[in-house]
Amino acid sequence: MDKRNEFLGIFSEHIHTLLNKIEIPFDELQEIRMRINQPIIFILNGQENYLGKDGILTKELNQAYRIEKRELYETLEHISSYSRYAFEDEIRQGFITISGGHRVGLAGKVTVESGQIKTIHYISFLNIRFTHEVKGCADGVLPYLYEGGNVLHTMVISPPGCGKTTLLRDLIRQISTGNKIGEAKTVGVVDERSEIAGSYMGIPQNDVGIRTDVLDNCPKAEGMFMLIRSMSPKVIAVDEIGSLEDIKAIETACYSGCKIIATVHGNSLEDIKRKNIFQKLIENKMFERFIVLSAKYKVGEIEGIYNQQGVLIC
Incomplete structure (x- = not known):
């Protein structure tokens, strides 16, 4: 059809x-x-x-x-x-x-x-x-998310409606299938609202790569623990973190050796730093890259990419 x-x-x-x-x-x-x-x-x-x-x-x-x-x-x-x-x-x-x-x-x-x-x-x-795949939309940020061929812990910061889930989906696809910068990795996705993979009856309708496992309609914190225990992912991806349970699960995943790619609602890196729930993650430098999106001129525009210290690198 x-x-x-x-x-x-x-x-x-x-x-x-x-x-x-x-x-x-x-x-x-x-x-x-x-x-x-x-x-x-x-x-x-x-x-x-x-x-x-x-x-x-x-x-x-x-x-x-x-x-x-x-x-x-x-x-x-x-x-x-x-x-x-x-x-x-x-x-x-x-x-x-x-x-x-x-x-x-x-x-x-x-x-x-x-x-x-x-x-x-x-x-x-x-x-x-309606879900829209934009394959290749992550091409411009991928070079900044690897170091020595390894994926870096990455937070995507974006106001609502600025394309963070679309960017996350393409990052997952390219990390899972492999790209010019890094070898393919096993990716675990906790898709709490079925927006990343768009699973229908358990089968992803969006292309999230050939080495990606999806927990659909699953709370983020519980899902991260489940993936670590059962699927041995190299990278875990989650959309819209925001609870204390999410933060604790991210810390556990990081200490277990998984790389994290997460999105969060915010207008800037400074905006995220001001939110109490994220302060520990920022202070402990858990995330190594921050991508800030906006829709100033077009949806999905890259406002800036920052390193672990919060210094603008792109």
Whole structure:
């Protein structure tokens, strides 16, 4: 099944018919947001467009098609392959990963038992986020992440939406498969939100290299310990660290001989230094390279690369 038919197949019959009239620029498509009784919003290169009543993309709100409850529920049935029970673990975390590695965010009435989220009922809001592989996007930073042929502990710092996961994915692929700078390494990925590998039914939909093992939908800290015990990775990659448990797991992984590549939300290296949770990692010089991204001129722009001492080297 080609990308277009795979994409159209998740929607209700009427929305499918409307979308079939549009030449969809998939390379530019970032999100589709669906809310009961509200317009369907397409995010293309950061710009909002409405799905029109006649099967067009429009900026005019009065021309927008508003999705009905039954259509959103029909779409949800397609997304969950008519078996929401099979996706309960993912639903509990607020998303479902679909074929192609794309992720569908869910919101509605949350049911809590004993302080833990049990499930989401009356789902009324969907956010379909499209994964995009940009192979080769890590080419410019790779020479700075090796020393003597060995991978360096690396932290990627980025505000939301600036391409940190896309960069991380290509770093994993190139480290795992091998590149001109260093020999191939076994990589373990803890993919807590299924965004790096985009696994569908346990199989990565994105190219993460031939020597990469993935723990999908697994908490980062527990996953790092599991990989060390069971898969003997040379490199461990995680996205969006931020808890004390994550920091402790990173320290353990470093002391066990694994190299770490991690991303974190932040605007600069100084921003990260000011956050209490990262101070110990910085003071102990656990990370040997820091890559700072921005979207000042374009998404994924390299703002700077810093060494272990925080000195700008590129």
